[in-house]
Amino acid sequence: MDTDPSPGPTNDRANFGQYRAEAHGMSVAGTTFGGQVLSWIADGRERLFRGPADRHAEGTAVRGGIPVIFPQFAMRGSGGRHGFARRVSWRRVAEDVPGRLTFMLEDDASTRQAWPHPFRLQLEALLSPRALSVALNVCNTGTAPFDFAAALHTYLRTDDVTRARLSGLEGHHFHDSTRGEDALDPGPTLTLDSREIDRIYADVEAPLHYEDGQQRLAITMTGFRDVVLWNPGPEKAAGLPDLATGDHRRFICIEAARILSPVELPPGESWRGEQVFSLRADG
Structure with a gap:
């Protein structure tokens, strides 16, 4: 089994109870705090951004990696911003699959104060040849239906965000949260810069590049x-x-989400959402 503590589980601000898995010449690391992926190293390079560990305040969400947003996005709900899942302790599920990390969160008295529903979340990060997949599984373990929003708040690391280019969103409508208005992306390639960007693109099916x-x-x-x-x-x-200082130039968040049409989950049913990052042959 190639999944081991790195270092041993802790709750301190620097380590957050980290675990690491290795396969296919890559590694992925995650933490029991928030059930969150923190690192993906492929071809010798870190692919995810993480904020300085010494700036993390105890009890707050970890800045960087892939935080889990559940059961609401931003302030689109009656709970705290982005929900509670990224700010509570999950548990690690023992693995016998090379290159996989799994974390689980189930409802308890504290979660029911924030959101009164029985549930089970499972976050799986899996390395495959030249790729990382991250999947969120949501199970309704209660006797009544509930609806929720969710997102994988992925921070991609970049040396300079002004050099970043993204294609695959052309022709899609988006909500610009900075302006509070809707617009259409003309495409074909979105050129990013160092200014604030906060957009929700709807009904995206094509792969992004x-x-x-x-x-x-x-x-x-x-x-x-x-x-x-x-x-x-x-x-x-x-x-x-x-x-x-200057960290905003070192990442761009490209998040897989269910926001504009929340998931309606009957009792006893499960939902799964997955985001996959594949290294292209030329990169």
Whole structure:
């Protein structure tokens, strides 16, 4: 079995109870705090951004990696921003599959104070040849239906966001949260810059293609219908205590999400959403 603690499980701000798995010449690391992927190293390079560990405040969500957004997105609900899942302790599920990490969260008294439904979440990160897949499984373990929103809030690492290019969103409508208005992406390639971007793209089916001069990725998803693009820009980043100066230029969030049409889940039923990152042959 190639899944081992790295280092041993802790709850301190620097390590968050990390575990690591290796396969196919790559590694993935995750934490029991928030059931969150923190690192994906492929071809000798870190592919995910993570904020400085010494700036993380105890009890707050970890900045970077792939936080789990559940059961609401942003303030689109009556609970706290982005829900509670990314701010509570999950448990690691022992693995005998090479290159896989699994974390689980089930309802308890504290979650029911925030959201009064019985549930079980499972986050799976799996390495396959030249790819990382991250899947969120939601099970309704109660006797009444519930609905929820969810997202994998992926922070892709880049040396300079102004060099980033994204295609596959052309012709899709999006909601611009910075302006509170809807628009249509003309495409074919979205060129990013260092200004704030906060968009929710609806009904995305085609694969996305991302490149930034250093890496080229194909991004696909199943179960999720929306794609969120987010970067705080310099002004908002300056007000985020868990980012260092200039960090906003070192990542772009490309999130797989179910926001605009939340999932309605009957009792005893399950839902699965997955995001897959594949290294393109030229990157």
